[in-house]
Every structure is written in C-alpha cells, then in structure tokens.
Amino acid sequence: MRTRTINGAAARVIASGVATTRGLPELLKRDRSIAYQFVAPAFVLLACLVAYPFVLSIWLSLSDARVGETGEFIGLENFRRLIANSIFRQTVQNSILFTAVAVLLKTVFGTTLALLLQRIVRFKRLIRGAVLLPFIVPTAFSTLVWWWMFEPMYSVINWTLKALRLINHDIPWLPDPYLAMLAVILVNTWRGLPFFAVTILAGLVAIPKEVYEAAESDGAGPWARFWQITVPLLKPVLGIVILFSTIFTLADFNTVYILTKGGPMNMTHMFPTLSFAVGLQGGEIGQGAAVSLALFPVLVAAVYFQLRLVRRASAYE
Amino acid sequence: MSRSTRGPSAWSNRIRRVFTLYLPVGPFVVFALFPLYFMVVTSLKTDAELYDVRAVPYLIRHGMTFAHYRLLSQETYFWNWFGNSLLVSVVATAVSVVISVLAAYPLARLRFRGAEAFGVSIFITYLVPPSLLFLPLSTVVNRLGLSDTLWALIVTYPTFLVPFCTWLLMGYFRTVPQEIEECAMIDGCNRLQAMTRILLPMAIPGIICATLFAFTLSWNEFLYSLVFVSPAELKTMTVGVFSELIRGDIYYWGGLMAGATIGSLPIVLAYVFFLDYYVSGLTAGAVK
Numbered sequence: 001m002r003t004r005t006i007n008g009a010a011a012r013v014i015a016s017g018v019a020t021t022r023g024l025p026e027l028l029k030r031d032r033s034i035a036y037q038f039v040a041p042a043f044v045l046l047a048c049l050v051a052y053p054f055v056l057s058i059w060l061s062l063s064d065a066r067v068g069e070t071g072e073f074i075g076l077e078n079f080r081r082l083i084a085n086s087i088f089r090q091t092v093q094n095s096i097l098f099t100a101v102a103v104l105l106k107t108v109f110g111t112t113l114a115l116l117l118q119r120i121v122r123f124k125r126l127i128r129g130a131v132l133l134p135f136i137v138p139t140a141f142s143t144l145v146w147w148w149m150f151e152p153m154y155s156v157i158n159w160t161l162k163a164l165r166l167i168n169h170d171i172p173w174l175p176d177p178y179l180a181m182l183a184v185i186l187v188n189t190w191r192g193l194p195f196f197a198v199t200i201l202a203g204l205v206a207i208p209k210e211v212y213e214a215a216e217s218d219g220a221g222p223w224a225r226f227w228q229i230t231v232p233l234l235k236p237v238l239g240i241v242i243l244f245s246t247i248f249t250l251a252d253f254n255t256v257y258i259l260t261k262g263g264p265m266n267m268t269h270m271f272p273t274l275s276f277a278v279g280l281q282g283g284e285i286g287q288g289a290a291v292s293l294a295l296f297p298v299l300v301a302a303v304y305f306q307l308r309l310v311r312r313a314s315a316y317e
Numbered sequence: 318m319s320r321s322t323r324g325p326s327a328w329s330n331r332i333r334r335v336f337t338l339y340l341p342v343g344p345f346v347v348f349a350l351f352p353l354y355f356m357v358v359t360s361l362k363t364d365a366e367l368y369d370v371r372a373v374p375y376l377i378r379h380g381m382t383f384a385h386y387r388l389l390s391q392e393t394y395f396w397n398w399f400g401n402s403l404l405v406s407v408v409a410t411a412v413s414v415v416i417s418v419l420a421a422y423p424l425a426r427l428r429f430r431g432a433e434a435f436g437v438s439i440f441i442t443y444l445v446p447p448s449l450l451f452l453p454l455s456t457v458v459n460r461l462g463l464s465d466t467l468w469a470l471i472v473t474y475p476t477f478l479v480p481f482c483t484w485l486l487m488g489y490f491r492t493v494p495q496e497i498e499e500c501a502m503i504d505g506c507n508r509l510q511a512m513t514r515i516l517l518p519m520a521i522p523g524i525i526c527a528t529l530f531a532f533t534l535s536w537n538e539f540l541y542s543l544v545f546v547s548p549a550e551l552k553t554m555t556v557g558v559f560s561e562l563i564r565g566d567i568y569y570w571g572g573l574m575a576g577a578t579i580g581s582l583p584i585v586l587a588y589v590f591f592l593d594y595y596v597s598g599l600t601a602g603a604v605k
Contacts, residue, residue, distance in 0.1 A: 129592050141581050148570055
C-alpha cells in the first residue's frame with residue numbers, strides 16, 4: 001500500500017520532469033519564507049526581552065539612572081566607583097572563592113557519584129531518582145530548609161555535632177562570616193551535584209566497552225584504566241559541564257540571597273546579590289547594572305569555550 | 318565441580334559489591350534526601366517539640382500536627398500563591414513550548430540565511446543567567462505597565478524558557494529521520510502538514526520533556542517573581558512562602574516548612590512519574 005503511493009508519487013514526479021526542475025528552487029524559496037515565519041515569534045521575543053534589555057543595561061551602566069528616573073550619561077564613572085569600592089572588591093573575591101570551591105567539589109564528587117551509579121544494577125532507578133532529587137526541588141524551598149538546618153539553637157546540625165560530642169556550645173553558622181561562606185558553598189554543591197553526576201554518567205556510558213577490555217588484556221589495572229582511558233575520553237563532557245556550572249554558580253542568586261542576603265559584613269556577597277542590593281534596594285540602577293556587567297567578560301569567555309566544545313562534541317557524533 | 322566453586326565466589330562477589338558500591342553510594346543518597354525528609358518532619362511537628370532544646374530533631378515523638386498547614390491556609394495568601402504559580406507556569410509553559418516547536422523545526426530541518434547565526438544566538442541566550450538581566454528587565458516591565466501584575470511573569474519567563482526548549486527540541490528533531498517527511502512531501506503534503514502530521518507525532522517524547530522542564534523552571538523561578546511583583550496576594554509560591562512567613566525577627570519555621578513541602582509537591586510528583594524524561598532532558602540540555 002505504502003510502496004504503491006510512493007511509486008505513484010515517483011511516477012508523477014518523473015512524468016512532470018520539467019516541472020520539478022523548475023519546481024525545486026520554487027520549493028526552496030517557499031521553505032525559506034516558512035522558515036522565517038516559524039522563527040519570527042522566538043526572534044521577536046528574544047530581541048525585545050533579551051537583546052534590548054541587554055543594550056539597555058549597557059546604557060544604564062553608563063548613566064546615573066535611579067529608580068523612576070532616566071538619568072544622564074556619565075561615561076565610565078560607575079565602573080570607576082566600583083573599582084574604588086571595597087564592597088565590590090570583596091564581592092569579586094567572594095565570587096572567585098565561592099565558584100572555584102563549589103565547582104571543584106561538584107566535579108570531584110559528581111565524577112565519583114557517576115562512577116558508582118554506572119556500576120549499580122539493583123535498585124538502579126530508585127537510587128538514581130533519589131540522588132537527582134535536589135536538582136528538581138525548587139531552590140527557594142530547599143535553601144529554606146538548609147537555612148533552618150543551620151539554625152543554631154533548635155536545629156539538627158548543631159544538635160548532631162553536640163550529640164557526637166564534637167562541640168560543646170552552639171556554633172552560629174550563618175552569622176559567622178567564614179562559616180557563612182562554607183554554608184553557601186555547601187548548599188550550592190548540594191543542589192548542583194546531581195547535574196554533574198547525570199551528565200558525567202551519560203559521558204561514561206558513551207565510552208565503548210572494548211577500549212576497557214583491550215586495556216585490561218594489556219594488563220592495565222583499574223587505576224591506570226581510570227587515568228588513561230576514562231579521564232581523557234571524558235574530557236569534552238567534563239569541559240562542557242564545568243563551564244556551564246561556572247556560569248550558573250557565578251550567577252547564583254537564590255542560594256545566597258535566601259541564606260545570607262550577602263552578609264555577614266558583605267562576606268558572601270556575589271555579583272547578583274550585590275547588584276540587587278545596589279540597584280533595587282539602594283535605588284541606584286546605573287550602579288547596579290554596572291555590577292551585573294562586570295560579570296560579562298567572564299560570561300563571554302565561558303560562552304566562547306562552551307560553543308567550541310559543543311561544536312567539537314557534535315562533530316564526533 | 319563448577320557448582321562448588323561458583324557458590325563461594327558468587328558470595329564474595331556479592332559482598333564485594335556491597336562494600337565497594339552500595340556502601341559508598343549510601344552517603345550520597347542520605348546527603349541528597351535528608352534535607353527533604355527534615356522539611357516534611359519539621360512541618361508536622363508541634364511547636365512545643367520544635368522549640369524544645371532537648372528533643373531529638375530527627376523524629377516526631379509527641380504526635381503529629383497539621384497546625385502549621387492550617388496557619389498557612391487560614392492566615393496567609395498561601396492558596397493565592399499556589400494559584401498564581403500554577404497560572405503563570407501553565408501559561409508561560411504553553412506559550413514557550415509552542416514558540417520553541419515553531420523555531421526548532423526550521424533550525425533543525427531547513428536551510429535559510431541566518432539559520433546558523435540564530436541557532437548560535439539561541440544557545441548564547443540559553444547561557445545568559447536571569448540574574449544578569451533583571452535590572453534592565455524591571456525597567457522594561459515598568460515601561461510596559463506590567464509591574465505588580467502576573468503578566469510581568471508570563472511575559473518574562475519565556476525569555477529563559479524559549480532558548481532552553483528550542484535548544485532541546487532542535488537536538489531532538491535532528492534524531493528523527495528526515496526521509497519519512499520527504500516521502501510525505503512527495504505525496505503532496507506541504508511543510509506545515511509534514512511537520513504537524515509526521516514529525517510532531519514522532520517527537521512527542523521530546524515535546525513532553527520540554528514541557529516538563531519549562532513547567533519546572535517556571536514553578537521554581539524566584540528572582541523575577543521577587544523583583545517584578547510586590548503585592549502579597551499576587552506573589553508566587555517561592556516568593557510568598559519566603560517573604561510573608563518571616564516577620565522581622567520571628568521565623569515561623571513550622572509554617573515555612575509546611576509551605577516548602579506543599580510548594581515542592583507538584584514538581585516532585587511530576588518527577589516521580591516522568592523520571593526518565595527528566596534524566597534525558599538534563600543531559601540533553603547541557604551536552605547536545
């Protein structure tokens with residue numbers, strides 16, 4: 001039945017041979033106009049609500065705009081003030097520490113978890129499902145729970161440490177500048193770990209078994225197999241995940257805002273929370289936009305490398 | 318003979334698996350699940366037990382209570398927030414998925430000038446975090462006269478949903494073989510019919526995946542909702558629970574955890590039912 005209709009169609013096409021040679025460019029042209037029509041809504045949306053706001057934020061960062069006022073052009077004054085500002089310099093320091101440690105923890109434990117998940121056979125779905133859950137639960141709520149867990153008097157972390165006789169007085173986690181940073185890193189890692197584990201797991205599964213078998217018959221032990229086969233073949237996937245996570249860790253607003261609001265003493269302020277505090281709560285939109293844009297060079301670099309990696313990965317397929 | 322050697326070695330194999338595999342994975346599972354367990358336990362505890370320094374925080378010993386849930390539904394706009402979240406998420410998801418299917422089809426299938434550039438810009442906007450754009454967007458939302466309405470969210474959520482869904486669907490459409498569509502077009506289908514009748518039915522798993530993720534991302538959104546909407550009764554779940562249950566220095570921990578539990582429930586349920594879609598979306602979103 002189906003062959004007949006295709007044959008019939010083919011016969012029709014052959015019969016009207018001249019028409020098809022003229023019809024092909026015609027068809028392509030029609031395809032092109034359809035393509036533009038289909039892409040148009042997405043294009044308009046992104047032009048108006050992503051590209052335009054982006055240009056606007058450049059303009060704002062070069063002006064002394066405040067909430068409700070358009071402001072005037074003041075050149076690079078906002079950026080000059082930022083560099084001179086000790087809170088901003090503290091923020092840069094915090095962001096580097098926060099991102100470096102959190103991404104490192106996620107990479108190491110994410111790889112460990114992926115290696116374990118790959119070998120698990122029994123309760124596979126159950127364990128994978130459980131381990132992935134932190135990534136799905138709304139961050140605002142899970143961070144609230146962590147906040148409550150860090151509560152010093154009545155909550156679980158200090159209680160457990162006291163029960164194990166590791167401490168004999170309550171530790172004030174979030175009011176302490178250094179412990180607050182530790183807490184923010186821990187919560188960010190808790191949430192981001194599943195993403196690393198699942199993506200790295202997908203990379204692991206894609207490595208052909210034969211490579212391992214060949215290495216094993218050549219006498220390579222598990223340690224050698226990990227460093228000589230797994231790590232090199234996993235590099236593209238690791239690169240993509242690390243870059244991706246670097247961007248979104250640097251830009252993490254929810255965890256930091258809910259746990260510490262950037263405090264105590266600005267010791268956990270990151271770019272987004274500082275930009276929120278300056279631009280919205282302080283009303284200096286121009287200055288706030290400059291804080292956000294300070295993140296931009298990092299973002300450009302990350303996107304550039306990300307694009308290269310993704311292209312190379314898809315070239316392999 | 319073979320049986321007698323297989324017995325003990327199977328046993329030692331099993332024991333080795335327990336020690337090298339299930340025991341090490343245990344801490345990861347506990348680490349992942351404990352906060353969620355603690356959330357539910359806290360929400361069901363009486364205040365007397367919650368604020369007893371000597372009580373074991375892990376357990377409920379003095380009876381469960383729904384008092385926190387009652388406080389939530391009677392003394393806050395909790396169900397308004399729930400409704401707002403639902404409305405915004407459903408509308409933003411529906412709009413975004415339609416726009417993304419339309420955009421992903423030509424990007425995956427047709428040759429046209431600018432296709433490459435637009436594909437790359439989709440990927441770049443996908444990598445731009447919302448926390449970079451909320452200040453200028455709040456100006457735009459103000460000028461459009463949308464601030465303090467749910468429209469502000471319905472209009473802005475697609476800015477991060479559409480790039481994500483388009484990217485995901487592009488990858489998915491490319492895995493569906495093109496030949497069947499071509500046959501259909503030889504038989505007289507036009508492009509639109511080839512897409513709606515041939516490709517889309519075959520791409521349903523990809524579309525479900527995009528829908529689930531779009532809904533989850535909208536439901537979980539916090540920053541735009543915090544910035545663009547301030548009246549208490551118009552807030553979404555994530556912001557409402559956070560900002561209305563902390564009054565000055567008083568924390569309603571039971572109520573906060575009750576709100577967090579109900580707020581997480583729809584997403585967790587969707588996750589339990591569609592686990593495989595979530596897993597595939599998670600990897601596809603980053604790698605492909």
